[in-house]
Amino acid sequence: MPHRKQPTHLTSPESKVICVGITDSRSVRSFIEMRISRWLESLGITTPVRFTAQLRKEGRGHLVYCELEIDSGTEVWNGTWLDEGLHQALIGCLNHLEPRPVHAVQYA
Numbered sequence: 001m002p003h004r005k006q007p008t009h010l011t012s013p014e015s016k017v018i019c020v021g022i023t024d025s026r027s028v029r030s031f032i033e034m035r036i037s038r039w040l041e042s043l044g045i046t047t048p049v050r051f052t053a054q055l056r057k058e059g060r061g062h063l064v065y066c067e068l069e070i071d072s073g074t075e076v077w078n079g080t081w082l083d084e085g086l087h088q089a090l091i092g093c094l095n096h097l098e099p100r101p102v103h104a105v106q107y108a
Contacts, residue, residue: 010037012050021057022064022086028055032090036070039094045072055086064089068097075099 011033017024032053040049054067063082066089070077078100081093 010040010045010048012048015049015051016053018052018054020055022055028086031087035090035094036068039097040070047072049073053090055089058082066090066093068093070097075101 015033017029017032019028022028036049036051036053040046049070049072051068051070054065056065056067057063058065062084064084064086065080065082066086067080068078068090076099077097079093079097081089081096083089083092
């Protein structure tokens with residue numbers, strides 16, 4: 001089986017990961033950065049971006065709510081997804097992100 005090329009980390013040190021009801025660890029952060037970097041590479045984006053990822057466990061089961069905002073400087077992608085487990089929630093959220101031009105984003 002061919003070895004998969006590791007993606008270049010395209011995430012900025014100013015990026016934030018917020019975990020609620022989920023253990024915040026280096027492996028969780030690495031997984032998030034790796035998946036976002038792969039997603040960016042699939043779009044042909046090669047410059048570092050800032051992101052905010054909020055992961056929140058829902059209820060007593062394994063449901064995880066994921067909210068992402070990725071800011072490239074020229075576009076901002078936003079999305080949310082609820083799924084079974086952290087991995088599925090993040091991947092589902094990445095698959096359903098919607099882009100908006102930066103000038104359309106209003107910061108509170």
